[in-house]
Amino acid sequence: MSVTVLRLGHRLVRDDRTTTHVALVARAFGCKKIFMTEVEDSIIRRIGRVCDDWGGSSEFDIEVIQDWKSVIKAWKKNNGIIVHLTMYGLNIEKMSLYFKEEKNILIVIGASKVPKELYSMADMNIAVGNQPHSEIAALAIFLDRLFRGKELVYSFQNANMTIVPSSHGKRVIIRKLKKSSLAGCK
Amino acid sequence: MSVTVLRLGHRLVRDDRTTTHVALVARAFGCKKIFMTEVEDSIIRRIGRVCDDWGGSSEFDIEVIQDWKSVIKAWKKNNGIIVHLTMYGLNIEKMSLYFKEEKNILIVIGASKVPKELYSMADMNIAVGNQPHSEIAALAIFLDRLFRGKELVYSFQNANMTIVPSSHGKRVIIRKLKKSSLAGCK
Numbered sequence: 001m002s003v004t005v006l007r008l009g010h011r012l013v014r015d016d017r018t019t020t021h022v023a024l025v026a027r028a029f030g031c032k033k034i035f036m037t038e039v040e041d042s043i044i045r046r047i048g049r050v051c052d053d054w055g056g057s058s059e060f061d062i063e064v065i066q067d068w069k070s071v072i073k074a075w076k077k078n079n080g081i082i083v084h085l086t087m088y089g090l091n092i093e094k095m096s097l098y099f100k101e102e103k104n105i106l107i108v109i110g111a112s113k114v115p116k117e118l119y120s121m122a123d124m125n126i127a128v129g130n131q132p133h134s135e136i137a138a139l140a141i142f143l144d145r146l147f148r149g150k151e152l153v154y155s156f157q158n159a160n161m162t163i164v165p166s167s168h169g170k171r172v173i174i175r176k177l178k179k180s181s182l183a184g185c186k
Numbered sequence: 187m188s189v190t191v192l193r194l195g196h197r198l199v200r201d202d203r204t205t206t207h208v209a210l211v212a213r214a215f216g217c218k219k220i221f222m223t224e225v226e227d228s229i230i231r232r233i234g235r236v237c238d239d240w241g242g243s244s245e246f247d248i249e250v251i252q253d254w255k256s257v258i259k260a261w262k263k264n265n266g267i268i269v270h271l272t273m274y275g276l277n278i279e280k281m282s283l284y285f286k287e288e289k290n291i292l293i294v295i296g297a298s299k300v301p302k303e304l305y306s307m308a309d310m311n312i313a314v315g316n317q318p319h320s321e322i323a324a325l326a327i328f329l330d331r332l333f334r335g336k337e338l339v340y341s342f343q344n345a346n347m348t349i350v351p352s353s354h355g356k357r358v359i360i361r362k363l364k365k366s367s368l369a370g371c372k
Binding site for chain 2: 085089094131144
């Protein structure tokens with residue numbers, strides 16, 4: 001199983017930060033790829049820098065698309081599952097998340113109101129609670145439950161920086177120095 | 187136990203959307219209050235409208251503060267616990283979250299880099315994974331694990347609109363019309 005995110009409805013400038021958060025959550029929570037529409041190059045560069053620094057440049061991909069419907073149709077044609085996260089859907093708390101291992105999942109999230117037809121195109125419309133909040137939070141919760149927390153301890157390949165978890169302070173191993181160094185509390 | 191959020195380091199305009207997401211997640215995921223610094227009035231009005239429409243106007247509070255240190259000191263003086271969510275902290279996946287019922291929790295999250303002294307002032311520095319992603323996602327995951335999903339099925343008081351979870355479409359009960367009405371797929 002691999003999981004990909006399709007982010008719809010990015011509004012230039014206004015959604016700059018939230019779209020960046022969506023992409024970072026997708027990477028950090030175990031997705032292999034994110035499709036995005038009309039995003040600024042600066043966002044893509046920012047995510048690229050995170051992959052360079054913290055690893056995953058060969059494990060996480062960004063693709064800018066023009067036509068979201070063709071992405072969904074192609075996904076379904078390849079026997080994948082479309083999961084739309086929406087506050088109007090069935091509450092995740094009352095569902096058991098089970099997907100066959102051979103199925104690839106495309107999670108669709110909108111920045112604002114999404115096209116009506118998405119509700120019927122999706123195989124599942126799932127609500128991370130039936131209250132308005134955040135597509136970033138919804139994506140994170142869905143992935144956390146799907147992967148049962150394992151995504152939070154995953155080690156990315158080719159990381160130049162790695163955190164040493166600390167009860168009080170910041171400790172980072174920086175590989176670029178060619179030997180392990182503890183930067184200590186900055 | 188009650189849970190409150192302290193959001194630090196809001197940058198005007200730039201963090202407008204993410205700060206709104208943080209406040210909406212705090213409300214939707216069971217917090218009683220959020221302290222924020224220097225936010226635009228438009229954000230506060232937006233959250234207020236959500237409480238008016240979806241309930242919780244008497245259950246969720248926003249307070250704009252000037253001095254975050256005095257908030258933390260007062261919290262500790264009242265025997266509360268300070269939990270700072272940071273990628274540098276101890277990984278939540280390797281911790282058991284247990285808090286005494288009589289303890290009130292203040293969750294501190296930053297919009298960007300937080301002051302160094304926060305790491306020592308906090309009782310716990312917890313990482314929702316040791317990767318860069320989103321304080322919105324971190325807050326949601328922490329609350330979801332703390333409340334074990336119960337927050338996602340909570341019904342707010344005095345809601346004018348309530349969602350009827352639906353597998354395909356949008357169904358909303360609007361109380362303002364004085365009788366239940368199913369608005370159907372908009």
